[in-house]
Amino acid sequence: MEAAPDWAIEAKGLVKIFGKHRAVDGVDLTVRRGTVFGFLGPNGAGKTTTIRLLATLLKPDGGSARIFGHDLSKEGDEIRSRISLTGQYASIDEDLTGMENLVMMGRLMGYGRAAAKARAAELLKAFGLQEAAKRQVKNYSGGMRRRIDIAASIVVTPELLFLDEPTVGLDPRSRNQVWDIIRALVGSGTTVLLTTQYLEEADQLADRIAVINQGKIIAEGTSSELKASVGTGTLSLQLVNAEDRPRAVNILEDKLSAAVRSMPDSTSLTAQINDSFLVADALSELARERIAVSDFSFGRPSLDEVFLTLTGHEAAQEAQSEEGVS
Amino acid sequence: MTGYIEQREKEASELRLNESIASSDRPKPPSAVASTLTFATRALLRIKHVPEQMFDVTVFPVIFLLMFTYLFGGAIAGSTEEYLQFLLPGILVMTVAQITMYTGIDLNNDIRKGIFDRFRTLPIWLPSALIGSLLVDVVRYSMASVIMITLGFALGFRPEGGLMGVMGAIALILVFSFSLSWIWTVCGLIVRSEKALMMISFMVLFPLTFVSNVFVDPRTLPSWLESFVDVNPISILATAVRGAMHGTVTTQQVILVLIVSVIMTAIFAPITVYLYRNKK
Ligand SMILES: Nc1ncnc2c1ncn2[C@@H]1O[C@H](COP(=O)(O)OP(=O)(O)OP(=O)(O)O)[C@@H](O)[C@H]1O
Numbered sequence: 001m002e003a004a005p006d007w008a009i010e011a012k013g014l015v016k017i018f019g020k021h022r023a024v025d026g027v028d029l030t031v032r033r034g035t036v037f038g039f040l041g042p043n044g045a046g047k048t049t050t051i052r053l054l055a056t057l058l059k060p061d062g063g064s065a066r067i068f069g070h071d072l073s074k075e076g077d078e079i080r081s082r083i084s085l086t087g088q089y090a091s092i093d094e095d096l097t098g099m100e101n102l103v104m105m106g107r108l109m110g111y112g113r114a115a116a117k118a119r120a121a122e123l124l125k126a127f128g129l130q131e132a133a134k135r136q137v138k139n140y141s142g143g144m145r146r147r148i149d150i151a152a153s154i155v156v157t158p159e160l161l162f163l164d165e166p167t168v169g170l171d172p173r174s175r176n177q178v179w180d181i182i183r184a185l186v187g188s189g190t191t192v193l194l195t196t197q198y199l200e201e202a203d204q205l206a207d208r209i210a211v212i213n214q215g216k217i218i219a220e221g222t223s224s225e226l227k228a229s230v231g232t233g234t235l236s237l238q239l240v241n242a243e244d245r246p247r248a249v250n251i252l253e254d255k256l257s258a259a260v261r262s263m264p265d266s267t268s269l270t271a272q273i274n275d276s277f278l279v280a281d282a283l284s285e286l287a288r289e290r291i292a293v294s295d296f297s298f299g300r301p302s303l304d305e306v307f308l309t310l311t312g313h314e315a316a317q318e319a320q321s322e323e324g325v326s
Numbered sequence: 327m328t329g330y331i332e333q334r335e336k337e338a339s340e341l342r343l344n345e346s347i348a349s350s351d352r353p354k355p356p357s358a359v360a361s362t363l364t365f366a367t368r369a370l371l372r373i374k375h376v377p378e379q380m381f382d383v384t385v386f387p388v389i390f391l392l393m394f395t396y397l398f399g400g401a402i403a404g405s406t407e408e409y410l411q412f413l414l415p416g417i418l419v420m421t422v423a424q425i426t427m428y429t430g431i432d433l434n435n436d437i438r439k440g441i442f443d444r445f446r447t448l449p450i451w452l453p454s455a456l457i458g459s460l461l462v463d464v465v466r467y468s469m470a471s472v473i474m475i476t477l478g479f480a481l482g483f484r485p486e487g488g489l490m491g492v493m494g495a496i497a498l499i500l501v502f503s504f505s506l507s508w509i510w511t512v513c514g515l516i517v518r519s520e521k522a523l524m525m526i527s528f529m530v531l532f533p534l535t536f537v538s539n540v541f542v543d544p545r546t547l548p549s550w551l552e553s554f555v556d557v558n559p560i561s562i563l564a565t566a567v568r569g570a571m572h573g574t575v576t577t578q579q580v581i582l583v584l585i586v587s588v589i590m591t592a593i594f595a596p597i598t599v600y601l602y603r604n605k606k
Pocket residue numbers: 018019021023041042043044045046047048049050088197606
């Protein structure tokens with residue numbers, strides 16, 4: 001089978017089992033060349049494992065995948081010369097300086113000594129790490145560490161870059177810097193597969209998004225498709241008093257003739273509804289019943305709501321308990 | 327006004343970013359030699375930044391030599407000077423054999439820190455990552471040897487084999503240690519924590535180095551122990567090194583060391599590389 005050249009990733013039924021646990025459980029994935037694909041899921045969903053499979057770091061227990069048409073199980077070297085991985089945790093030699101790390105990567109990519117130095121200097125400057133070039137990476141801040149880590153991955157611009165939770169733990173400024181870097185990479189034609197737990201990040205960067213939970217992809221599409229799949233309009237309400245909630249649910253369900261969901265916190269409610277007149281009506285009924293509302297919005301659902309609807313309440317709880325254990 | 331300047335700075339930095347990303351074209355992957363040298367350079371840079379890691383090859387040999395010479399010298403051989411002639415080659419073998427275990431610990435650290443994953447996604451000849459750092463380890467072992475022999479000389483060690491004999495002895499130790507290191511790289515790849523790794527290394531090394539002919543003549547031992555001491559690779563090496571330093575070495579002794587080294591490398595180097603490639 002000759003693969004269509006415009007696919008960066010075509011994965012079919014990927015499975016990875018750790019002991020008895022199916023960490024990745026039949027993942028199908030297609031990523032078009034030159035796009036950003038967002039991989040969204042709670043803790044333990046299988047995001048990192050999927051990336052490690054696709055980056056030739058793990059052997060799948062089932063299924064197959066092609067990277068730029070090259071078979072994952074047979075053409076590892078071909079694939080490795082096209083991809084790059086920035087792992088979830090910094091994969092840099094912390095005892096070396098930023099400069100030394102990048103020169104080393106340049107040499108390992110095949111540059112001569114002078115070219116590797118020049119390239120390292122250029123990247124440090126572009127990533128705003130010039131002043132830190134001669135400092136050991138262990139003295140870097142979280143944001144600087146992330147940037148040097150990404151810089152090390154693109155010493156030679158890869159055709160496909162895997163970014164595993166690139167902005168976790170960064171302040172908004174550092175996060176924006178990383179986003180700028182990702183956008184610049186895409187501008188130069190690199191395909192990016194990024195995992196994230198932040199819906200805003202997927203919304204901002206990704207052309208297409210897959211939601212993964214318990215090793216399975218449960219939804220896939222553009223961010224507007226995902227939002228539409230949940231409903232076109234969403235009413236979100238926050239009550240002042242938690243004890244009003246049962247009454248509020250009754251009133252809203254009555255006025256809107258739609259299901260009203262109680263959110264995990266004790267005062268929030270959401271409902272899928274398109275008719276703005278009904279919404280206005282329902283709100284005035286709440287006012288007549290003296291149920292105070294501290295916040296409300298009506299519009300297209302946020303990705304957060306999509307995420308919660310798709311993964312379900314249990315997934316969120318499970319992820320939390322899992323985090324507690326590890 | 328400042329807004330304007332900020333805007334221009336932002337544009338300039340964006341331009342730099344875009345240029346830096348667009349300007350890299352892919353060179354040919356490095357040769358095995360080039361990547362090995364790069365990994366060796368990395369190990370040297372690590373020594374430069376973390377000089378404490380030279381502790382084992384500088385302080386250990388000194389302490390070991392002084393301790394064993396003065397502690398056992400009088401008791402076992404009657405005179406320290408006489409015992410030193412017998413002891414120094416063996417102590418040298420023991421010290422270097424014990425330092426080889428740090429190779430496995432370094433590799434284990436790389437795995438837990440994630441840089442190992444980065445190396446594994448590179449289009450390089452993967453064994454170079456291991457060989458590069460082993461080469462620098464060989465340099466460290468030479469340092470330990472030179473330090474110990476120099477100190478021994480000051481204490482009255484007089485090798486009858488002369489400079490050539492001593493150099494030959496060091497060469498044998500280096501070949502043997504390089505081969506022995508592959509056992510530790512296998513352990514470093516299998517064992518999860520550094521602590522467990524240390525424990526395993528000691529459990530292997532202690533009996534191997536002490537139940538050997540390093541300290542005592544095996545003929546004084548009960549026969550069942552003697553036969554173990556005779557086949558212990560550390561004894562085989564110590565015999566050849568002692569012979570080389572005192573000018574009595576036989577070809578057979580040297581060949582035996584080389585055979586042991588080849589066997590260790592032939593078994594454990596491929597396992598290391600296999601595990602390195604297929605590590606979960
Ligand atoms: N080497 C391993 N051995 C055993 N179990 C593993 C291993 N790696 C991952 N797992 C398990 O597989 C599941 C998926 O893990 P994975 O790291 O892929 O999740 P993730 O989506 O990246 O989560 P996070 O957001 O926390 O990074 C988890 O339950 C995890 O405990």
